[in-house]
Amino acid sequence: MRLDVNTVQQVTDACFDLAMDGRLTEGQQQAMLALGEHLRDALIGQLAVDFAAPLDAKVTAAAARLGIVNQDLQAEIAHLNAIDQTISEVTQLVGVFDDLVQSAAKL
Numbered sequence: 001m002r003l004d005v006n007t008v009q010q011v012t013d014a015c016f017d018l019a020m021d022g023r024l025t026e027g028q029q030q031a032m033l034a035l036g037e038h039l040r041d042a043l044i045g046q047l048a049v050d051f052a053a054p055l056d057a058k059v060t061a062a063a064a065r066l067g068i069v070n071q072d073l074q075a076e077i078a079h080l081n082a083i084d085q086t087i088s089e090v091t092q093l094v095g096v097f098d099d100l101v102q103s104a105a106k107l
Helices: 005-019 026-047 053-106
Strands: none
Touching (some): 005 053
């Protein structure tokens, strides 16, 4: 039995992406980098391993946890991207208010 290495790779990539994301604190970025490196090493090890039948329950549990973590990471990335959109929208609103105040001052 094997773990889904594509999902492990997605999680690893997400960790590295977040490690370079300036919206996270330095400590968060360092933690994501360390986790990404650890997962990358684990991924390399998994490519060569076919887990024996006695480990099926553990592999199944790991696969379930992997799916949950992947979903959580993707949601976090989407959330961070939504913050950028919100900042853009608020910036536009500030511009509208500035224009409104300037227009009112001309009356």
